[in-house]
Amino acid sequence: MAAREIMSGLELDGVAVRYGGVTAVRDVALAVEAGSVLGLIGPNGAGKTSLINAVTGIVGIDAGSIRLGGKRIDGIAPHRIARAGIARTYQNIRLFGALDVRTNVSAGAFTQSKVFDERAVRALLARVDLNEVDLDAPAASISYGDQRRLEIARALASNPTVILLDEPAAGMNPVETARLTSIIRTIAASGIGMLLIEHDMTLVRAACDAVVVLNFGEVIARGTPASIAVDPLVIEAYLGADTVAI
Amino acid sequence: MISFFTSHSKLFDQLAINALLALSLSVCLQAGQLALAQAAFMGIAAYIGAILAVSAGLPLLPCIAIGALASTLAAMLLALPVRGLRGVFLAIATIGFGEILRIVANNLKLTGGGEGLSQIPSDANTFVIYGALIIVCIALYLLSRTKFALAIALTREDETAARGVGVDTAGVRFWTLALGGAIAGIAGVLYAHSNFFITPADFGFGRMEQILVACVIGGSTSAIGAVVGSIVLTLLPETIRFLADYREVTNGAILLGVVLFAPQGIAGLWRRAKS
Numbered sequence: 001m002a003a004r005e006i007m008s009g010l011e012l013d014g015v016a017v018r019y020g021g022v023t024a025v026r027d028v029a030l031a032v033e034a035g036s037v038l039g040l041i042g043p044n045g046a047g048k049t050s051l052i053n054a055v056t057g058i059v060g061i062d063a064g065s066i067r068l069g070g071k072r073i074d075g076i077a078p079h080r081i082a083r084a085g086i087a088r089t090y091q092n093i094r095l096f097g098a099l100d101v102r103t104n105v106s107a108g109a110f111t112q113s114k115v116f117d118e119r120a121v122r123a124l125l126a127r128v129d130l131n132e133v134d135l136d137a138p139a140a141s142i143s144y145g146d147q148r149r150l151e152i153a154r155a156l157a158s159n160p161t162v163i164l165l166d167e168p169a170a171g172m173n174p175v176e177t178a179r180l181t182s183i184i185r186t187i188a189a190s191g192i193g194m195l196l197i198e199h200d201m202t203l204v205r206a207a208c209d210a211v212v213v214l215n216f217g218e219v220i221a222r223g224t225p226a227s228i229a230v231d232p233l234v235i236e237a238y239l240g241a242d243t244v245a246i
Numbered sequence: 247m248i249s250f251f252t253s254h255s256k257l258f259d260q261l262a263i264n265a266l267l268a269l270s271l272s273v274c275l276q277a278g279q280l281a282l283a284q285a286a287f288m289g290i291a292a293y294i295g296a297i298l299a300v301s302a303g304l305p306l307l308p309c310i311a312i313g314a315l316a317s318t319l320a321a322m323l324l325a326l327p328v329r330g331l332r333g334v335f336l337a338i339a340t341i342g343f344g345e346i347l348r349i350v351a352n353n354l355k356l357t358g359g360g361e362g363l364s365q366i367p368s369d370a371n372t373f374v375i376y377g378a379l380i381i382v383c384i385a386l387y388l389l390s391r392t393k394f395a396l397a398i399a400l401t402r403e404d405e406t407a408a409r410g411v412g413v414d415t416a417g418v419r420f421w422t423l424a425l426g427g428a429i430a431g432i433a434g435v436l437y438a439h440s441n442f443f444i445t446p447a448d449f450g451f452g453r454m455e456q457i458l459v460a461c462v463i464g465g466s467t468s469a470i471g472a473v474v475g476s477i478v479l480t481l482l483p484e485t486i487r488f489l490a491d492y493r494e495v496t497n498g499a500i501l502l503g504v505v506l507f508a509p510q511g512i513a514g515l516w517r518r519a520k521s
Contacts, residue, residue: 096403
């Protein structure tokens with residue numbers, strides 16, 4: 001038997017999440033490799049956000065293991081998981097709204113010892129294509145699309161191994177989504193692994209190297225974005241069996 | 247000027263003690279904790295400081311040290327059971343804690359029951375009280391320049407997101423409550439040692455309300471605002487004499503006015519005027 005290869009990225013194996021008697025996630029295995037983008041799709045209630053919450057330690061897992069760079073991170077406190085190298089954005093944007101843009105970016109580097117001066121903040125904002133923003137404006141006052149990208153900049157500031165993006169294109173118009181696609185690809189090219197939860201299939205097809213499909217908490221398909229789009233199980237999950245029969 | 251000072255020295259002392267109390271709550275509010283046990287922490291230290299002075303003849307400084315240590319420990323102990331509570335639930339639990347202590351003090355022989363304790367040496371003069379205020383202000387200023395201050399602000403703004411960037415928010419909540427307990431304790435011993443006698447009613451909900459209103463007037467996320475708010479609230483009944491008897495009414499009216507028209511308090515008005 002070959003020795004198990006230690007991955008530099010994020011690795012989930014047999015992960016289950018239960019809320020009381022309800023199983024939200026069951027036996028999920030997936031891997032986010034450094035420099036690659038893994039899409040995580042599925043209908044509403046499929047368990048996507050539960051899975052991200054499990055990875056970030058907000059909810060505990062009931063079975064399986066979660067590893068980052070080969071080290072187990074399940075069962076430890078959320079702030080320690082963040083320090084271990086996992087950053088995320090939120091489905092409903094969670095910026096520090098009353099604090100200015102500058103502080104929001106440098107807050108991402110809370111665990112880093114280096115001081116974030118104006119140049120460093122500007123450099124990070126440039127990576128998410130947010131060059132014109134007023135650094136002294138409260139984060140809650142900038143436009144919705146800018147807030148989404150500011151959240152990604154905050155995630156980048158922690159110098160993470162893996163970034164989890166929870167529906168980053170929600171509420172964006174097609175132009176903004178296209179911009180987001182190139183931002184995600186550029187970040188991946190810098191060696192960071194990304195797990196992308198998204199409903200916008202245009203973004204999934206353009207940004208992801210591979211896709212995992214969840215339904216009722218289980219993985220029902222995995223493969224390239226192109227193969228997933230024609231998978232009958234996936235179509236059934238999204239549109240229902242009857243539709244396929246017709 | 248000097249005669250004005252001596253004839254009003256009691257009021258000056260009160261100003262500084264109230265400022266300390268406002269700061270002790272401000273530390274908790276800055277971390278987003280509506281923890282309303284400051285009057286109880288003040289009372290714990292006041293009684294311990296008074297008993298040590300009356301029965302053991304201890305001088306003021308050790309009384310302050312031991313009293314503040316006791317109120318800090320009480321705050322730490324309280325922090326554990328309420329660690330899962332937020333917002334109004336935390337407020338109710340901490341008010342309950344204060345009420346329990348007040349009723350206990352009302353019925354214990356050690357605390358003199360409802361009659362309270364008297365014959366406390368009045369050795370906390372204006373210089374000592376202002377010395378304590380200055381030391382606390384310097385300590386808080388130094389704290390504001392550390393990373394812990396950022397952790398406090400992030401915890402207040404969004405606890406989940408704060409954890410997401412690596413802030414130990416449980417630690418922030420615990421230590422801000424402990425620090426609030428320490429500052430309230432210092433104020434409590436100074437209060438006992440400048441008032442000759444204390445009763446449980448001095449540390450009841452009325453006191454707590456006074457502290458909260460001072461912070462709300464000043465701006466609940468600003469330490470300077472808390473001090474300014476406490477000064478306004480202490481001086482108001484003195485400058486407008488006929489209001490002195492209606493303290494609770496004026497407090498309520500001021501609170502309502504601030505919440506409706508300037509929810510960020512004086513600190514918010516100041517920031518708006520500057521920008």
